[in-house]
Amino acid sequence: MIAFQQKMLNLIKCFRRQWPLFSNSERTTVCGADCMLMALQLSMAEVNKQHCGDFTVSLSDVLETWKYFLHDKLGLSYENMKEPKNYADLKKAYDAFLARNNVLDLIDICQKCYGLGLVSEDESIAPVQLLEFISGIMNVQENSGFVLSTPTPVSRQGQENVKVTILAKKCVCSYLSLLVNSKDDLALAHILNVPDRGLGREAFTNLKHASQKKKMSIFLMATSFIRTVELGGRGCASSLFDPLRVHVKGLSDFINFIDKLQEIIGEILNPRVCGSCKSEGATHGIILSILPIGASSVHL
Numbered sequence: 001m002i003a004f005q006q007k008m009l010n011l012i013k014c015f016r017r018q019w020p021l022f023s024n025s026e027r028t029t030v031c032g033a034d035c036m037l038m039a040l041q042l043s044m045a046e047v048n049k050q051h052c053g054d055f056t057v058s059l060s061d062v063l064e065t066w067k068y069f070l071h072d073k074l075g076l077s078y079e080n081m082k083e084p085k086n087y088a089d090l091k092k093a094y095d096a097f098l099a100r101n102n103v104l105d106l107i108d109i110c111q112k113c114y115g116l117g118l119v120s121e122d123e124s125i126a127p128v129q130l131l132e133f134i135s136g137i138m139n140v141q142e143n144s145g146f147v148l149s150t151p152t153p154v155s156r157q158g159q160e161n162v163k164v165t166i167l168a169k170k171c172v173c174s175y176l177s178l179l180v181n182s183k184d185d186l187a188l189a190h191i192l193n194v195p196d197r198g199l200g201r202e203a204f205t206n207l208k209h210a211s212q213k214k215k216m217s218i219f220l221m222a223t224s225f226i227r228t229v230e231l232g233g234r235g236c237a238s239s240l241f242d243p244l245r246v247h248v249k250g251l252s253d254f255i256n257f258i259d260k261l262q263e264i265i266g267e268i269l270n271p272r273v274c275g276s277c278k279s280e281g282a283t284h285g286i287i288l289s290i291l292p293i294g295a296s297s298v299h300l
Contacts, residue, residue, distance in 0.1 A: 004133070007125050008106075014118050015109050022104060022112055027181045031098065031105040033134040034170070035186040039105075040066055042208075043093040047086050055205065065090070070134060073107050074127040100217070102183040106134060179261055183217040197250035206243040207251075219258075226255045 012030060015022055022028065031039065041062045049055040064084065069091075071078040084090065098105060104112075110130060113119045174190040181187070185208075192207075193199040204218075211221035225244050229252070244251070 004125070004129060007123050008133070010123050011109055011113055011119065011125070014113050015104075018116075018118060021116055021118075022109070023102070025102055027183075028102050028104060029177050029181045029184055029187075030109060031101075031103045031186065033106070033136065035103070036105045036107075036134065037062070037066055038186055038189065039097050039101075039103075040069060040090075040094055043090055043097050046093050046097075047089050050089070051086055055209075067135075069094075070107075070131055074131055076127055076131060100183065101185050102181050103186065106130070175261065178219060178258070179265060182219050185211075185218045188219050192254060193250075197253050199247060199250040199254065203244075203247045203250065206247065210244060222251050223255055226252050 015030065019026060019028060041057060044057040044062060044065060045055045048057055061084075065087075068078055068081045068084055068087075070076075071081065072091075098108075107130065110125060114124065171191055171194050174187040177184050177187040178191065189204060192204055207218045207221055210225070211218045214221060214224075216224070226248075229248055
């Protein structure tokens with residue numbers, strides 16, 4: 001039997017080879033577990049805004065809905081779970097959010113591959129396995145059937161290094177994802193304030209609301225705002241996008257940095273090389289520059 005990790009990799013490769021069967025755009029990206037949860041949270045906040053007038057959602061509600069949502073989407077039993085409030089609207093909001101972001105989640109990829117007969121029986125993944133993987137509860141030693149009772153001790157420094165490594169990889173992947181798919185608001189959310197640009201929750205919320213009014217992606221909204229500032233003057237931009245005026249400095253730094261990344265990638269003919277730390281000079285410096293302070297020694 002093929003190991004679970006290899007099965008997942010084969011599904012992603014299948015998507016990359018057969019992308020016209022999945023999407024109308026070659027710039028469609030894959031939404032993993034973390035991004036699925038974030039998309040659900042934002043969708044819940046959007047639905048709450050429509051029904052209650054408040055663009056907020058509690059963490060407990062998100063986690064409870066997340067469990068029900070995964071069981072529902074995977075076709076698993078959820079008889080003992082209570083259906084979340086406004087669940088039909090939530091599902092519509094989630095699907096619409098992914099569509100706007102030009103993204104497919106892992107469940108979409110798996111179900112589409114099976115529906116099109118693109119994977120063999122040996123490569124198939126059971127819904128329960130996918131649930132455990134997305135939920136983060138799958139045992140690393142999936143084939144052994146047991147969990148080690150005495151885990152290897154890890155020093156505090158080692159734990160910090162692991163956390164930094166995960167954060168660094170997520171940031172780099174998010175930057176690359178945004179460069180490929182400018183509609184990916186989830187990738188933008190991960191890196192908008194990495195490194196620190198003074199762009200916190202308020203800045204993201206203001207950008208999201210402005211982008212919804214203009215019916216464009218958050219990245220395009222930020223780019224449009226900064227270009228207006230650069231070409232029309234600060235006063236002109238402030239009158240058009242008033243909530244964003246306090247974020248001019250941070251948004252300018254972000255957009256200009258993305259411009260530099262696009263220039264570097266545009267100069268490298270081989271796309272496999274442009275995202276690697278092994279490429280000469282420029283890309284390695286770019287990756288180090290986006291990591292938090294103290295993370296430059298991490299091996300990606």
